[in-house]
Amino acid sequence: MDNSIATPIAEYIAGVILKNPKRVIRPDEKLISSGLIDSFHLVDLGLFIEDKFGVRIDDSELNAETFDTLEQLVALIASRR
Amino acid sequence: MTTFATVLAQHYVGAADRPAIHLQFARRDDVTLTYRDLVCGAAGFARVLAERGIAPGEVVVIILQHGEPLVYAFWGATLHGAVPSILPPLTEKLLPERYRKDLAALIRVTRPRAIVTYAEFAPEVTRAANDVGGDAPQVIVIGEVVPTEPDFAALGGMRRSPQDIVLLQHSSGSTGLQKGVALSHRAVFNQLDAYAPAIGLSDRDVIVSWLPLYHDMGLIASFVLPVLRRVPLVLMSPFDWVRAPARLMHAVTKYGGTLTWLPNFAYNFCATRIRERDLTDVDLSSLRAVINCSEPIYHSSHQIFLQKFERYGLRPNALATCYAMAENTFAVTQSEIGRPIARNAGGGIGNAGQVSSGRPLSNVRIRILSEDRRDLPEGAIGEIALQSDCMLSEYYHRPDATAQAFFEGFYLTGDLGYVLDGEVYVTGRKKDLIIVGGKNVYPQDLEQLASEVPGVHPGRVAAFGVFNAEAGTEDVVIVAEAESEDVTEREQVAEAIRQHITRNSDVAVRRVVMVDARWLIKTSSGKVARSANKEKYLAQLCGGEASSSLPERG
Numbered sequence: 001m002d003n004s005i006a007t008p009i010a011e012y013i014a015g016v017i018l019k020n021p022k023r024v025i026r027p028d029e030k031l032i033s034s035g036l037i038d039s040f041h042l043v044d045l046g047l048f049i050e051d052k053f054g055v056r057i058d059d060s061e062l063n064a065e066t067f068d069t070l071e072q073l074v075a076l077i078a079s080r081r
Numbered sequence: 082m083t084t085f086a087t088v089l090a091q092h093y094v095g096a097a098d099r100p101a102i103h104l105q106f107a108r109r110d111d112v113t114l115t116y117r118d119l120v121c122g123a124a125g126f127a128r129v130l131a132e133r134g135i136a137p138g139e140v141v142v143i144i145l146q147h148g149e150p151l152v153y154a155f156w157g158a159t160l161h162g163a164v165p166s167i168l169p170p171l172t173e174k175l176l177p178e179r180y181r182k183d184l185a186a187l188i189r190v191t192r193p194r195a196i197v198t199y200a201e202f203a204p205e206v207t208r209a210a211n212d213v214g215g216d217a218p219q220v221i222v223i224g225e226v227v228p229t230e231p232d233f234a235a236l237g238g239m240r241r242s243p244q245d246i247v248l249l250q251h252s253s254g255s256t257g258l259q260k261g262v263a264l265s266h267r268a269v270f271n272q273l274d275a276y277a278p279a280i281g282l283s284d285r286d287v288i289v290s291w292l293p294l295y296h297d298m299g300l301i302a303s304f305v306l307p308v309l310r311r312v313p314l315v316l317m318s319p320f321d322w323v324r325a326p327a328r329l330m331h332a333v334t335k336y337g338g339t340l341t342w343l344p345n346f347a348y349n350f351c352a353t354r355i356r357e358r359d360l361t362d363v364d365l366s367s368l369r370a371v372i373n374c375s376e377p378i379y380h381s382s383h384q385i386f387l388q389k390f391e392r393y394g395l396r397p398n399a400l401a402t403c404y405a406m407a408e409n410t411f412a413v414t415q416s417e418i419g420r421p422i423a424r425n426a427g428g429g430i431g432n433a434g435q436v437s438s439g440r441p442l443s444n445v446r447i448r449i450l451s452e453d454r455r456d457l458p459e460g461a462i463g464e465i466a467l468q469s470d471c472m473l474s475e476y477y478h479r480p481d482a483t484a485q486a487f488f489e490g491f492y493l494t495g496d497l498g499y500v501l502d503g504e505v506y507v508t509g510r511k512k513d514l515i516i517v518g519g520k521n522v523y524p525q526d527l528e529q530l531a532s533e534v535p536g537v538h539p540g541r542v543a544a545f546g547v548f549n550a551e552a553g554t555e556d557v558v559i560v561a562e563a564e565s566e567d568v569t570e571r572e573q574v575a576e577a578i579r580q581h582i583t584r585n586s587d588v589a590v591r592r593v594v595m596v597d598a599r600w601l602i603k604t605s606s607g608k609v610a611r612s613a614n615k616e617k618y619l620a621q622l623c624g625g626e627a628s629s630s631l632p633e634r635g
Contacts, residue, residue, distance in 0.1 A: 019591060034580065035174035038589035039323045040518065040552075043354050046324075059325035060107040064173050 001027055005053065005074045012048050013070075017041045027071040032064040049073075055080045084266045085159040085247055086238030088309050089123065092116040093231060096311055102152060105317040105332060107325075112149065119156060119308070121228035122149065126157025127236060128229055130195070133219055137162025137237035139194035140249060140477075142187075142218070144168050144206065146199070147318035150223045151294065154197050156308070157226075159247060162237030166193070166249035166261060167294045169587075170202065177205055179585040184209040187251065187258040188218060190478050195219045243267035249477050250297055250407040253587045256523035261477035262407040272410035272471035273306055275442040279415040280340065280370060282310060287367075289315040289338035291322030291329055296519070298375045301411035302342045326351045327359040330393070337367040342403070344375045344519030348382035349553030352389040366394030370418045374403040376516045377507065378436045380424065382553040397421075404438035404507055408492055410471040413447075414439040414505045423504045430460035430501060437504035445469040448491055449499060462499045464511050466491035513611045515546035515588075517555050522546075522588055524611055530582045531561050531593075536574035538562040543601055543614040547592075547623065557588050560618055563595040571595040594622055 006027070014023040017037055031037045037045060042062040050056050055077050057066075067073040092101075097117040104112045114122070135141060141163045145151040151167070158165035168187070171180045188196075188210060196218050198206050203222050210217040233239055241247070247269060249261040276282075288307045292299030299319075307314035315332045322328050329351065332338060343351075373383070383400050391397065402422055404414040416422045416439035427433030441447050448456055449463040457463040468491045476482040486493055495512035498505060515522040527544035531537055541562035546555030559578055563571045575593040582590045602613040 033173050035583035035589050036580075038174070038583075039320070040350065040589075043324055043326065047354070047356065059321070062324045 001071050001074050002078055005077050006070055008052055009049070009073065010070060013037065013045070016048075017044065025070055028069050030064075030068050031070065031073075032068050049077060053077050053081065082243055083270055084238065084241045084243060084245075085156075085269075085309070086162070086233075086236060086241065089120050089156065089160060090231075090233045090239065092311060093120040099311065100313050101308055103313065103315045103336060104148065104152070105315065105321075105328070106148075107318070107321040114149070114152065116311075118228070119152065120160075120231055122153035122226050123156035123160050124231035124236070125226045125229040126153045126223075127161035127238070129221065129226070130158065130161045130163055131237075133195065133221060135161065135163055135194050135219075137241065138164065138245065140164045140166060140191055142166050142168055142191070142193045142196045144170050144196060144198040144202065145223065146170055147316070147320070150199070150226060153226045154223060155294070155304075160231065160236050160238040162239075162241050163194075164246050164248060166191070166251060167300065168251065168258075169253065169293065169295045170198075171205065174584060174589070175587075176584045181205060181209040181212065183255055183258050185212040186255060187261075188213045190259045191249070191261055192216070192478065193218045195221050197221045197223050199223060241266060243270070244474075246474055246477075248300075250300060251295070252407070252521040253295075254523050254526040255529075256526055257521060260479060260482055263474045263477040264410055265474050268410050268471040268474070269301070269305065271444060271469070272301065272412065273309060275444040275469075275471065276306070276412045276415065277310060279412070279442055280372075281418050282306075282312065282340075284311060286312045286339045286369070287315065287336050288312055289329065289332045289336065289341045291317045291319050292342065293319045296375070297405060297407040297411050298342050298344070298519070302372075302374075302405075325359075327355045327363075330355070330360060330363045330365060330390070333368060334362065334364045339367055339369045340372070341368065341370075342372045342374050344554070345373055345378055345382050346376065346518050346552055346554035348373065348386040349551065352385040353551075355389070360393060363393045365390055366396070368395060368399045370401045371395070371399050372401045372403050372415075374405050374412075375519045376554060377509075377548075378402050378438065379550075379553060380434065380436050381550065383422075383436070402436060402438050404505055406494060408473045408486070408494070409445070409467060409469055412442055413445055413467055413469075414441050416440075423502070425501060425506060431462065431499050431506055431508065435506050435508070437501075438507055439505065440503050441467075441505065442469070444471060446491075447500060447505060450488070450493075454488055457499075460499055460501055462497055462508055465494045465496045465498045465505070465507070467494060468492065513545070515544070515555055515557060517546060517557055517588055519554075520587055522557070522586070527557065527559065527582055527586060527588070527590075528609070530585050531559050531578045534574060534577045534581050536564050536570065537578065538564060538598065541598070541601055541609070543609045543611050545611050545615040545618075547615070547619070556592060557590050558615075558618060558623075559590055559593045560601065560614060560622070561593065561595055562598050562601055564598075566597070594618070596622075
């Protein structure tokens with residue numbers, strides 16, 4: 001897993017979405033199907049990724065089918081850069 | 082005699098080729114249903130109900146995603162004379178076991194004769210139905226509905242009376258699902274007769290909505306009203322909208338939308354989540370009214386919405402407000418369309434600057450009642466009670482809840498507010514109810530869930546909502562007494578509570594606070610006192626993020 005992608009995303013999820021910067025996001029932890037990231041914050045995550053990495057995730061891809069864990073998300077971003 | 086079916090029959094004759102609903106999808110082109118399409122699809126579904134032996138007057142629960150089958154199932158049930166009740170489908174975060182449990186509880190009270198759903202979800206629904214035992218409802222899998230030419234003379238819906246129940250509306254959670262608001266044909270038509278002039282509805286209007294059909298604002302204002310009144314409707318899925326809120330603006334632009342209803346949080350959400358690059362070619366100048374409804378209304382939310390969208394043609398006077406509830410079919414009050422919304426000018430009564438919800442509809446009488454149910458004078462805050470010709474017939478199969486809800490023929494809303502110069506201002510709630518993102522959530526459901534987590538003192542939990550100005554809605558806060566004093570263990574319990582509630586309810590919990598034993602304030606009868614604990618939380622624990630329990634609405 002590319003940590004230059006994973007670390008900023010994990011920090012964003014813990015600090016901005018969960019408002020708990022100390023929270024560790026494990027690479028294989030379920031993010032969407034667990035409700036950790038709710039639907040109102042999926043669009044935030046999409047915008048963050050677009051701004052930070054220049055990779056656009058279409059709104060129809062913001063679901064657990066496309067990515068549900070940090071490592072899946074990192075792989076998705078890496079494949080599009 | 083006017084009923085849903087007789088009106089559909091008139092549309093079929095008089096407006097067959099007119100567009101009724103433009104359905105929008107994330108991965109499909111728009112589908113336009115004319116009134117002919119709508120009535121024939123509904124007739125096809127009514128035939129399915131007849132073949133399955135469903136009798137007029139029996140309840141049919143509909144659990145379907147956005148799309149043609151949902152439209153056909155709802156209107157088809159009314160053509161058949163059955164009583165539809167639309168429930169939300171299982172979402173990816175919700176545990177199937179919880180969904181089943183809540184559904185089983187609803188079945189026990191409501192006793193539907195059928196549940197309509199899609200093939201993938203049928204096993205789940207069948208298990209819930211079987212859990213109930215006894216006279217379990219049939220599960221009807223909706224595949225392709227075969228549109229049928231309607232034979233109105235043979236349709237059971239044509240023989241319903243105006244006082245018969247036409248639909249049920251439920252709110253979410255274990256508590257809400259067991260209290261179905263039963264509305265008669267007459268109540269719905271009386272609501273439309275009063276509400277249509279209040280919003281100046283005409284055949285030049287186009288209603289645009291992303292709202293779910295299992296809430297009154299979506300079902301009545303943005304589905305039943307346009308279809309019965311021949312006003313074209315542009316309808317998208319709430320799941321698609323929340324992932325791409327600019328879809329609403331593009332739908333208004335494409336179809337010349339004139340009216341839309343939004344809960345307060347959506348103003349903040351649209352203003353902060355939509356990027357300029359996603360608004361290319363957007364033109365909102367066709368909008369006559371954007372109506373804020375279903376949760377507390379904040380002037381600041383209107384301001385940021387206007388700042389964002391005025392350059393795209395949104396007119397300041399398009400902003401409007403409404404106070405509504407399923408128990409009155411929908412609207413109770415409405416601000417005057419095209420005019421600035423009244424605000425409390427101060428002078429010692431209520432909160433200066435607070436936004437009015439408008440004046441009562443022509444068929445609604447409002448009383449403001451004290452704790453001991455005496456009428457309060459103008460400007461005094463008390464419980465809002467209302468009487469109209471569009472109130473619920475009953476909470477379905479719940480004579481106990483129905484009896485409790487009324488006083489001298491007035492429905493007790495559980496909301497607090499006051500009347501000033503004829504305008505109704507809603508200030509808060511008497512009932513412990515959390516409204517988050519437009520959804521009503523019962524705190525007792527969340528407290529019960531938190532109590533199920535190991536490491537929590539059962540019954541020593543308080544759930545309440547705290548206003549989040551950035552989001553324009555409430556955040557759910559859980560305060561729980563921990564059995565352990567160990568910090569790490571407490572963090573684990575807090576995380577377990579968060580997960581357990583998130584996966585077993587409609588809300589995603591952000592803030593769980595673990596406190597020492599005996600921290601929570603109890604009432605003399607030994608119950609956890611929610612409002613007192615909320616005050617204590619705000620004073621001691623929330624770290625200055627919210628300085629007041631009753632933020633100024635203004």
